[in-house]
Amino acid sequence: MRPSWEKTFHACFAAQFLAMMGFSFVLPFLPYYLTTDLGLPDEFAVTARWSGILMSAVGFSMAICAPVWGILSDRYGRKPMLMRSLFGGALVVALMGCAHNVWQLLVLRLLQGALTGTVAASLALVASVTPRERTGRVIGLMQAAVFGGISVGPFAGGYTAAHLGFRVTFFVAATLLLISGMLVKVYAEEEFLPIAHDPAKKAGGYVELFGVAGFAVAVLAIFQIHFANNTPNPIFPQFVRHLTQTTIREATPITGKIESITGMVACLGTWFFGRLSDRWGHKRMLVTSALCASVLAFPQPLAQNITQLYILRIMFGLAMAGMLPSANAIIREITPERHIGRAFGTTSCMAGMAFFLGPLIGGHLAAGANAFWPPFAFCSVVLLLTGLLVAWKVPSISASCALPVTASGDGASRAERTRETL
Numbered sequence: 048m049r050p051s052w053e054k055t056f057h058a059c060f061a062a063q064f065l066a067m068m069g070f071s072f073v074l075p076f077l078p079y080y081l082t083t084d085l086g087l088p089d090e091f092a093v094t095a096r097w098s099g100i101l102m103s104a105v106g107f108s109m110a111i112c113a114p115v116w117g118i119l120s121d122r123y124g125r126k127p128m129l130m131r132s133l134f135g136g137a138l139v140v141a142l143m144g145c146a147h148n149v150w151q152l153l154v155l156r157l158l159q160g161a162l163t164g165t166v167a168a169s170l171a172l173v174a175s176v177t178p179r180e181r182t183g184r185v186i187g188l189m190q191a192a193v194f195g196g197i198s199v200g201p202f203a204g205g206y207t208a209a210h211l212g213f214r215v216t217f218f219v220a221a222t223l224l225l226i227s228g229m230l231v232k233v234y235a236e237e238e239f240l241p242i243a244h245d246p247a248k249k250a251g252g253y254v255e256l257f258g259v260a261g262f263a264v265a266v267l268a269i270f271q272i273h274f275a276n277n278t279p280n281p282i283f284p285q286f287v288r289h290l291t292q293t294t295i296r297e298a299t300p301i302t303g304k305i306e307s308i309t310g311m312v313a314c315l316g317t318w319f320f321g322r323l324s325d326r327w328g329h330k331r332m333l334v335t336s337a338l339c340a341s342v343l344a345f346p347q348p349l350a351q352n353i354t355q356l357y358i359l360r361i362m363f364g365l366a367m368a369g370m371l372p373s374a375n376a377i378i379r380e381i382t383p384e385r386h387i388g389r390a391f392g393t394t395s396c397m398a399g400m401a402f403f404l405g406p407l408i409g410g411h412l413a414a415g416a417n418a419f420w421p422p423f424a425f426c427s428v429v430l431l432l433t434g435l436l437v438a439w440k441v442p443s444i445s446a447s448c449a450l451p452v453t454a455s456g457d458g459a460s461r462a463e464r465t466r467e468t469l
Contacts, residue, residue: 099410117392205303
């Protein structure tokens with residue numbers, strides 16, 4: 048019989064793929080939805096600002112709620128938290144298809160961020176049941192599920208929107224999230240043993256977690272990666288439309304195809320780089336990938352035709368594939384078992400902050416300059432700083448990434464593995 052952890056991993060892998068496919072279903076046409084169905088004028092500055100606000104709204108509420116979900120995850124189990132994020136996402140995305148104005152959509156986007164956070168929830172569940180010696184590969188595969196869903200979602204969503212309309216596409220996306228929630232409910236298994244409440248350590252969970260050497264640096268790196276990657280998102284569909292000189296209906300599937308191919312390359316790259324980083328070193332992989340992504344982000348707005356943009360986005364996606372699995376593997380390796388939920392709740396919080404600030408700043412930069420290039424240039428600079436920060440800080444702390452030594456010796460053994468990993 049297959050070990051229960053493998054059954055849980057496969058259920059979470061499939062659920063995460065479908066969930067990310069559902070959430071990314073609407074990305075190719077969100078700026079167009081504002082003008083065709085919600086009444087905003089078809090002007091670049093207006094749609095750029097509102098697209099940035101709506102995309103950042105999810106991150107804002109996610110950043111506020113994610114630490115709470117992380118604490119509840121450690122107290123009541125990781126599976127209930129994952130089911131909450133999937134079923135909650137299905138409900139909210141379906142309601143988005145019924146919105147009548149941009150303010151209703153803004154409220155629903157805020158609610159989406161408050162209820163969801165499927166990536167952190169699934170990582171916490173899988174990491175808690177996976178044998179430690181397989182953590183790197185399994186986390187890499189979970190990240191591949193994220194990129195895989197993102198690769199298929201925009202492609203399918205773009206064509207669905209072009210042929211069936213924008214509102215129907217939201218209901219299709221909600222159905223995918225509903226199916227993913229049922230997969231976790233039926234097939235995922237968790238033998239959760241809640242930790243007894245200790246009044247003496249009431250406020251010590253996060254203090255202890257951030258006291259682990261290397262944790263803060265890895266979390267900051269995750270924030271910067273998501274922050275940079277999301278900065279160009281509000282104007283990317285419009286950039287594709289400008290580059291191809293097409294109508295909204297024609298540009299929507301093209302945008303979806305570009306994002307899908309980029310995600311597909313990132314999916315395959317994540318699987319490859321996740322295995323490679325176990326041997327080559329997570330820190331080295333993180334630095335190299337960040338610097339490569341920085342170089343590839345800058346020339347994207349200079350593309351003269353759609354073929355050049357395809358090439359640059361594919362190479363950029365490949366570089367991105369090496370970063371997140373390495374950062375998450377570092378976090379899992381140095382995190383005490385009792386704080387897994389808090390750790391991935393913290394990464395979800397920081398990712399939420401990035402989802403909030405990235406699109407908001409990107410949309411305002413583009414609108415202020417009335418040009419496409421500022422968000423891409425900003426993305427390049429942030430990724431460069433990420434690579435330099437990790438290269439500067441991680442070597443100085445990697446040799447001491449030890450946890451407080453406990454009676455079971457968990458801290459000492461984990462420190463030895465951390466030295467080898469970093």
